[in-house]
Amino acid sequence: MASKKRPDPRALPGDPVLRRALFHSMLLQRRFEEKVGEAYALGKIGGFCHLYIGQEAVSTGVLSMLRPDDYVITTYRDHGQALARGMTPRGIMAELFGRIDGCSRGKGGSMHLFDRNLNFLGGHGIVGGHVPVAAGVGFAIKYRGGDQVIVCFMGESVVNTGAFHEALNMAALWKLPCLFVIENNKYGMGTAVERAAAIKDLDRRADAYQGMHGEHVDGQDVFAVREATERALEICRKESRPALLEIRTYRFMGHSMSDAVSGTYRTKAELDEQLKRDPVWMMKARMLEAGDLSEADVQEMEREIKTICQDAWDFADASPEPPAEALYEDVLVDTVS
């Protein structure tokens, strides 16, 4: 990547425009999710809703390295990745509100955001279930002789499922261009990772599959995430082989809206310690220090993002509920080729 670095020893990777875009992406996710929290409290959003707050450097870091024709698939904790992939705040918010203009026409909700135009293959609600699906996309890429990559995000609990092993085994066996990204936020609901996985460094799962690249990286540092992603993507794209990244992050909110932020399975002290490494504010501090941004720039950006989020809310609120006929639509397609 061409970088026009200023002669500053503390200079950050990339150019200022890129860095601003990365920060913008992370800040948008943060403020959007805060808005989602508000809407949920008001009963505008129902069902299960899993916030991504604290993990923004993962989505932004990984997805900023992808091409538009690459594919993305993820779990139910999908708002951040959807935004980072470029889905509109309007379409996402309308989906959360269960409205016809939602990205899944109000049929999916928070856990099932889809956007065919952006090759965003959805949020999926069965822990581990989407990992073989990612292998299938990798298979299709190879079948057609393309050089795209599929990135598959998953929580750290997924490494304990059979689906994970089955998918990685086939991806390695058949040399499929799949980048498996474990977002290790330390907990699967209330179960700490060390209470569930009989392995410490989750990226070492890669060792079970001859020659699979595995690496762990600090998920609160967007540049570290980007560099690790670049290395992994190189292998996936150039060599058509799978790779595994364990990106170590932390969820600042409860598992879903009904879960307390701390007090049962984790202490407030632990959370406070983790909050010191907030990926959004760490990025901001670094950019201020590097002279990329001034406080005034940040405030301007905050204002702009606030407007975007409010606009998303207003749009969602104004969007109609799906009509009664929609109930029976999309069960099957009519066309037979």
Place this chain on the structure above:
Amino acid sequence: MAIITYREALNQALREEMGRDDRVFLMGEEVGVYNGAYKVSKGLLDEFGEMRVVDTPITELGFAGVGVGAAMVGLRPVIEFMTWNFALLAIDQVVNAAAKMLYMSGGQYPMPMVFRGPNGAALQLSAQHSQAFESWLAHIPGLKVVTPGTPYDAKGLLKAAIRDDNPVIVLEGEMLYNTKGEVPETEYLVPIGKADLKREGGDCSIITNGKMVLVAMNAADQLAKDGIRVDVVDLRTVRPMDVEAIVTSVRKTNRAVVLEEGWEIAGIGAQVVDYIQRECFDHLDAPVLRVHQEDVPMPYAKGLEKRAKPDLQKTIAAVRKVMYLD
């Protein structure tokens, strides 16, 4: 018309559809080098190569998911389960992924794929290898479920399934692979969702599907000797069900026996009887009877297995009973 086996009919369907559309591929355990556990895919690896006839590890959940992913981005996978008993390990992909992807994506992701393999009991394979899964799968909106009982239907339905843009379940009969029947040399499809009146008679309707079609036809032959003429309505597809065909037959005969391979509770027959009571209430001259597997896991011992299965005698007895002959 040529007389070929059910196995050959399926093989022809696969070969023709793979030749017609290079997005179609076959994946499963032993489908390639071994030529298929039941030899349905014989010769296909040689003809189409290993990218299109893919041997998998023993990993039902995994390769069913691979099919789902490939279908999402435009391929047309045919996923073979060595038998449907093993597909239980993959039920998450069938039910939670394939059947729901279109709906939960608001119509963005059709799933043009087939899950197929032998279903139901063979001989003395005992509990874990002898189960009929029609009702499990027919329960799920977002799927189509076909159950060919003859070589003609096997070929025509599999071809239609592969061309369908929805996930289609093809339940083949393990005991049917060697059965023979007439199959046209020219291309044809059997429409999904259409039943077939396999035998005509005015006295009673036997409504059935899949492997039980043969039992019903035998029963019809036997009953004819006593002057009893039955309709044999072969549903062919159990989702969506051809309610009209059921209703037309029962309104004519005023009596019905529903014959299925699987268990009674929440079985296919329960659904058929529901349609009949709603649509033919005033036409019935007797309560509808059902013939099905006894409500036990399949035993191994020959005698017990025979008792457990629905068969010719039970079917004849049921018809005679609804006709108040016994």
